[in-house]
Amino acid sequence: MRSQVEIVGVNIDNTTIDEASKKLEDFLGEEDLSMVFTPNSEILVDAVKDPYFTQVLNSGNLVIPDGIGVVIASKFYGIPIKERVTGYDLMCKLIEIAHNKDKSIYFIGGKEGVAEEAALNIIQKYEDIKILGWHNGYFDEEEEEIIINNIIELKPDIIFVALGAPRQEKWIYENRHKLPAKIAMGVGGSIDVLAGRVKRAPAFYQKAGLEWFYRLIKEPRRFLRILKLPKFILLSLYDAKIK
Numbered sequence: 001m002r003s004q005v006e007i008v009g010v011n012i013d014n015t016t017i018d019e020a021s022k023k024l025e026d027f028l029g030e031e032d033l034s035m036v037f038t039p040n041s042e043i044l045v046d047a048v049k050d051p052y053f054t055q056v057l058n059s060g061n062l063v064i065p066d067g068i069g070v071v072i073a074s075k076f077y078g079i080p081i082k083e084r085v086t087g088y089d090l091m092c093k094l095i096e097i098a099h100n101k102d103k104s105i106y107f108i109g110g111k112e113g114v115a116e117e118a119a120l121n122i123i124q125k126y127e128d129i130k131i132l133g134w135h136n137g138y139f140d141e142e143e144e145e146i147i148i149n150n151i152i153e154l155k156p157d158i159i160f161v162a163l164g165a166p167r168q169e170k171w172i173y174e175n176r177h178k179l180p181a182k183i184a185m186g187v188g189g190s191i192d193v194l195a196g197r198v199k200r201a202p203a204f205y206q207k208a209g210l211e212w213f214y215r216l217i218k219e220p221r222r223f224l225r226i227l228k229l230p231k232f233i234l235l236s237l238y239d240a241k242i243k
């Protein structure tokens with residue numbers, strides 16, 4: 001049975017990175033597509049205002065707590081989440097699993113050149129990994145049809161989708177019956193980190209739960225987005241109290 005905590009209406013899996021990785025291995029052996037989402041505080045604030053987005057997140061087969069805010073909020077509901085599992089770390093695990101199990105990957109999203117740089121960095125680490133293709137994340141409806149047809153032809157086992165939230169989650173959900181893969185995972189800015197265009201916070205910030213602070217210093221234009229963290233804490237506190 002799935003152990004989940006409902007936080008502001010979204011069911012989050014109470015899992016460790018090792019348990020989540022095991023689940024991904026299981027998904028690769030299944031017939032149907034499994035959808036993997038990685039909500040953080042910012043995404044959950046957006047979901048509160050967007051019932052369709054909440055529904056999409058709740059359709060995920062694995063919904064990991066990507067952010068210190070989500071871990072804190074779980075305590076308000078009396079079900080403390082075991083650990084923070086970041087989308088970036090889980091994506092790296094899935095790439096490692098793909099390599100070990102000889103499974104293929106397709107990337108969709110990011111600015112022109114980003115997915116290719118990410119793919120080249122992965123190939124440097126895992127020489128014989130199967131990366132079947134990629135496409136940037138800026139396309140219109142007509143191009144989208146071509147991209148999906150290309151994916152249908154290539155039949156990748158894993159599709160990493162980096163279109164920013166909530167677009168990537170909705171894109172996966174709306175195309176779930178067309179995508180001939182075992183796993184589709186929304187990865188957001190992790191693709192930029194993989195490509196080496198954005199640096200992840202040093203371990204100190206990560207361990208202290210201050211990754212958001214590091215990002216704020218590095219990218220001050222994120223200020224308004226980061227304000228969603230205290231907003232999320234208040235929203236979840238209120239939601240937990242009335243339940």
Ligand code: UDP
Pocket residue numbers: 109110111114136137138162163164165167187188189190191192
């Ligand atoms: N992105 C995209 N198409 C879009 C919007 C965003 O490909 O229409 C990409 C963007 O280039 C970046 C990624 O989505 O690589 C993550 O965007 P965002 O900053 O929203 O995500 P976060 O950093 O919060 O994960």
